[in-house]
Amino acid sequence: MIHEYDVVVIGGGIAGLYTALTASENAKVAVISKVHVTRSHSVAAQGGIAASLGNEEEDHWEWHMYDTVKGSDFLADQHAVEVLAQEAPNAIYTLEHMGVPFSRNAQGKIEQRRFGGHTRNFGEAPIKRACYASDRTGRAIMDTLYDRCLQKGVVFHNEVFIQHLLFALNSCCGAAGYDLATTEPQVFHAKAVVLATGGCGKIYKTTSNGFASTGDGFALALDALLSLEDMEFVQFHPTGIYGLGILISEAARAEGGVLRNGLGERFMERYAPTLKDLAPRDIVSRAVLNEIGEGKGVEGKDYVYLDLRELGRERLNQKLPEITSLIKTYLGIDPSETQVPVAPTCHYMMGGIPTDAEGHVLADKSGTVLPGLYAAGECACVSVHGANRLGCNSLIDLVVFGRRTGLSIFNEIKARLVHPLPVQAESLVLDKINSLLESHGTERTAGLREALQCLMTEECSVFRNGKTLEDALGQVHQLKKRLLNVGLTNKSRVFNYELQEALELGNMLRVAEVIVYSALQRQESRGAHFRSDYPQRNDEEWLKHTFVNETPTGLKETYKPVAAGRFAPEKRRY
Amino acid sequence: MKATFKVYRFTPETDREPHYDTYTINAEPNERILDCLNKIRWQQDPTLSFRMSCAHGICGSDGLTINSQSALACQKLVKDYDYTKEILVEPLRYFCVVKDLIVDLKPFFERIKSITPQTPLSQVTVEPEKERIQTPEERSRFDDALKCILCACCYGACPVMTEQDEGFVGPAAVLREQRYIYDSRTTDAKERLEILKKPHGVWACKSYYMCTLVCPKNIKVTEAILRTKNKIITEQPKQDATGES
Numbered sequence: 138m139i140h141e142y143d144v145v146v147i148g149g150g151i152a153g154l155y156t157a158l159t160a161s162e163n164a165k166v167a168v169i170s171k172v173h174v175t176r177s178h179s180v181a182a183q184g185g186i187a188a189s190l191g192n193e194e195e196d197h198w199e200w201h202m203y204d205t206v207k208g209s210d211f212l213a214d215q216h217a218v219e220v221l222a223q224e225a226p227n228a229i230y231t232l233e234h235m236g237v238p239f240s241r242n243a244q245g246k247i248e249q250r251r252f253g254g255h256t257r258n259f260g261e262a263p264i265k266r267a268c269y270a271s272d273r274t275g276r277a278i279m280d281t282l283y284d285r286c287l288q289k290g291v292v293f294h295n296e297v298f299i300q301h302l303l304f305a306l307n308s309c310c311g312a313a314g315y316d317l318a319t320t321e322p323q324v325f326h327a328k329a330v331v332l333a334t335g336g337c338g339k340i341y342k343t344t345s346n347g348f349a350s351t352g353d354g355f356a357l358a359l360d361a362l363l364s365l366e367d368m369e370f371v372q373f374h375p376t377g378i379y380g381l382g383i384l385i386s387e388a389a390r391a392e393g394g395v396l397r398n399g400l401g402e403r404f405m406e407r408y409a410p411t412l413k414d415l416a417p418r419d420i421v422s423r424a425v426l427n428e429i430g431e432g433k434g435v436e437g438k439d440y441v442y443l444d445l446r447e448l449g450r451e452r453l454n455q456k457l458p459e460i461t462s463l464i465k466t467y468l469g470i471d472p473s474e475t476q477v478p479v480a481p482t483c484h485y486m487m488g489g490i491p492t493d494a495e496g497h498v499l500a501d502k503s504g505t506v507l508p509g510l511y512a513a514g515e516c517a518c519v520s521v522h523g524a525n526r527l528g529c530n531s532l533i534d535l536v537v538f539g540r541r542t543g544l545s546i547f548n549e550i551k552a553r554l555v556h557p558l559p560v561q562a563e564s565l566v567l568d569k570i571n572s573l574l575e576s577h578g579t580e581r582t583a584g585l586r587e588a589l590q591c592l593m594t595e596e597c598s599v600f601r602n603g604k605t606l607e608d609a610l611g612q613v614h615q616l617k618k619r620l621l622n623v624g625l626t627n628k629s630r631v632f633n634y635e636l637q638e639a640l641e642l643g644n645m646l647r648v649a650e651v652i653v654y655s656a657l658q659r660q661e662s663r664g665a666h667f668r669s670d671y672p673q674r675n676d677e678e679w680l681k682h683t684f685v686n687e688t689p690t691g692l693k694e695t696y697k698p699v700a701a702g703r704f705a706p707e708k709r710r711y
Numbered sequence: 712m713k714a715t716f717k718v719y720r721f722t723p724e725t726d727r728e729p730h731y732d733t734y735t736i737n738a739e740p741n742e743r744i745l746d747c748l749n750k751i752r753w754q755q756d757p758t759l760s761f762r763m764s765c766a767h768g769i770c771g772s773d774g775l776t777i778n779s780q781s782a783l784a785c786q787k788l789v790k791d792y793d794y795t796k797e798i799l800v801e802p803l804r805y806f807c808v809v810k811d812l813i814v815d816l817k818p819f820f821e822r823i824k825s826i827t828p829q830t831p832l833s834q835v836t837v838e839p840e841k842e843r844i845q846t847p848e849e850r851s852r853f854d855d856a857l858k859c860i861l862c863a864c865c866y867g868a869c870p871v872m873t874e875q876d877e878g879f880v881g882p883a884a885v886l887r888e889q890r891y892i893y894d895s896r897t898t899d900a901k902e903r904l905e906i907l908k909k910p911h912g913v914w915a916c917k918s919y920y921m922c923t924l925v926c927p928k929n930i931k932v933t934e935a936i937l938r939t940k941n942k943i944i945t946e947q948p949k950q951d952a953t954g955e956s
């Protein structure tokens with residue numbers, strides 16, 4: 138079936154919905170999502186959204202910008218960070234006027250709390266910059282945006298799984314995939330296509346991400362012969378519930394929680410004397426694993442404690458109700474009485490599809506715009522997060538750059554021509570599905586996926602080195618070969634998740650390969666990328682963005698200088 | 712330890728009638744029911760279909776009927792049930808089954824949409840200068856309604872929907888209006904109350920409290936519905952309050 142729209146947005150998280158809402162001012166817009174839109178993983182965001190409103194104490198966008206640049210280990214492009222920090226307050230007011238139910242302070246203003254790496258006066262002390270709706274910030278924003286999109290007449294294609302971007306005359310003119318309920322091909326013809334497909338935490342064994350975070354958008358970009366930028370920078374959040382990886386937001390430490398090792402010590406004081414438990418995530422995650430490596434995990438095991446007992450029951454219920462109930466449900470303990478076992482969990486991709494600050498996808502490192510294609514949210518790399526993202530800076534990125542992407546489309550759509558659809562669009566989708574359904578291959582998706590997840594967790598997570606990365610790359614190649622021989626037991630065409638997961642695994646493997654490859658090339662340590670064989674940051678050689686693309690002979694890398702700005706690289710001390 | 716699951720199965724392409732399959736897997740008391748279903752699917756039977764996304768009770772994908780009661784598979788652990796016996800897993804009630812544990816949720820999301828006034832919105836491309844003021848007390852009036860994750864467990868549990876008034880707009884829809892009706896910033900609260908006064912609206916609720924009982928987010932759904940009824944009665948002229956004139 139062929140659908141005609143002005144704009145199709147692939148992905149219905151906050152980035153996708155915000156872009157859709159903005160573009161729908163003057164265009165016919167559809168949002169496509171492989172899970173029902175209201176199930177997109179943005180609903181899981183807990184702690185907050187950063188903006189220098191100054192509602193609790195003096196704050197300035199320049200301080201926010203400095204923290205973001207320093208948090209990125211100076212890899213972020215400073216003109217983009219400037220946009221983010223400068224536009225953040227207005228973005229929050231706009232959300233508020235749309236109806237987002239932010240928590241309020243005694244003056245009736247939007248309440249703000251501390252968050253990791255956000256400081257007063259260029260690093261002096263933690264600052265209250267995170268706006269929030271208790272610990273359901275993502276849900277609150279998503280619900281509001283969803284209702285607004287309904288009122289604006291945005292059309293939703295739920296449970297449609299996109300497989301291909303379509304191009305004509307070097308311009309993106311649509312996307313094709315299939316309806317999960319029927320396995321019927323669905324072709325979307327449009328003047329503008331937006332990728333807002335989120336991250337890929339599912340390539341790791343332990344992650345805070347949902348099942349849909351399989352990096353499809355990254356693979357769609359690779360298919361279009363585009364490069365992926367800075368994919369070696371994978372964020373591990375220090376406080377996932379041990380064993381499950383379910384997130385306990387930094388808000389827990391912002392509200393007074395502290396990390397303790399097996400000896401009961403507040404070990405973060407040693408690693409970050411000023412910010413302590415509210416240091417940026419790369420630093421806290423390494424500290425946790427360091428303690429564990431030195432045998433100071435709890436009972437010598439591979440976890441530490443998050444101690445929330447100081448907060449008391451009332452404060453926990455008031456400020457962190459969702460987190461408190463997660464801990465009760467999954468661990469059977471009351472965090473006001475018992476410490477919570479935590480360990481790092483894969484959380485966020487700093488890298489992604491290269492875009493400019495207007496949401497245009499860039500075809501190469503020199504900045505050529507690919508007409509008709511846009512990207513926003515976690516799948517995009519503007520780059521505002523560089524080598525390490527600060528907490529609360531993703532949600533504000535989604536809103537600021539979602540809006541800018543929507544505005545670009547708003548301004549450009551009238552002048553854009555309708556390019557014809559490639560004739561084979563439907564068969565592209567069907568051929569792949571049919572060959573999988575008919576395959577007699579002996580490999581099974583679940584086993585291959587588990588092998589990939591273990592491999593990435595063991596050899597390409599918080600700490601890396603050349604030897605393990607080489608090995609990982611070889612193993613990913615092996616897994617890719619084995620996937621060619623995958624077979625399906627399930628032949629149904631109605632909600633065939635075995636089929637979906639086989640296709641997703643193909644994407645996960647390609648993205649994993651790019652991550653490992655990018656990490657192997659970068660012979661330094663910066664932000665979330667820590668090479669134990671190159672433990673120092675090396676600005677002389679590596680103050681540059683990695684661009685990796687697929688070629689017939691394998692992956693190839695090129696580099697692009699970082700856009701400098703008002704803050705010169707300095708040693709990161711917290 | 713072992714746990715046994717009796718699972719509702721229906722494949723529209725091949726089955727005339729639904730049937731049940733029984734699976735025994737290795738499971739721990741602390742494991743999520745969702746983990747168990749995934750073990751079944753990944754280790755024994757890839758033909759089984761059910762929805763999932765976040766796996767920790769915030770996205771609302773995996774509402775099912777477990778041992779005859781609506782629940783989220785990711786929020787219930789094996790130990791929440793008597794695992795010395797078979798655990799019965801079925802699709803949400805009220806809705807039509809599409810395949811196995813997957814139901815057609817269109818009637819649910821259409822109703823959520825039906826309660827949204829279609830008034831034109833102000834342009835979102837124009838940015839406001841400041842936030843509107845709202846006191847913490849005003850904000851707290853609709854806090855409970857914000858917890859809703861649109862999982863539809865309440866529809867599957869509501870005796871009105873399943874037995875009396877199939878067209879009832881449903882607990883989740885009435886609840887969702889709360890977040891607007893009780894929000895001091897809302898300008899279209901009247902319009903929203905009008906929508907709820909219509910036939911199959913709020914008055915169809917007969918306060919069985921089943922929604923409250925099953926709500927995975929522990930929302931006091933029935934209380935919220937009663938509050939809305941009360942608001943309609945107290946704020947509007949008597950004769951048309953129930954929307955029946």
Ligand SMILES: Cc1cc2nc3c(=O)[nH]c(=O)nc-3n(C[C@H](O)[C@H](O)[C@H](O)COP(=O)(O)OP(=O)(O)OC[C@H]3O[C@@H](n4cnc5c(N)ncnc54)[C@H](O)[C@@H]3O)c2cc1C
Nearest residue numbers: 148149150152171179182184185299335514515529531532
């Ligand atoms: C548990 C958790 C808590 C977090 N808390 C915070 C926080 O407090 N503050 C903060 O700033 N950040 C937070 N983050 C990070 C932030 O929430 C995410 O980075 C952000 O929500 C990603 O949004 P998105 O719109 O880019 O993508 P998502 O919300 O992930 O949405 C992706 C969309 O793409 C669709 N999709 C993907 N592939 C396809 C395909 N092939 N076909 C069709 N559709 C497809 C999906 O269905 C979905 O609709 C948190 C993240 C997690 C996991």
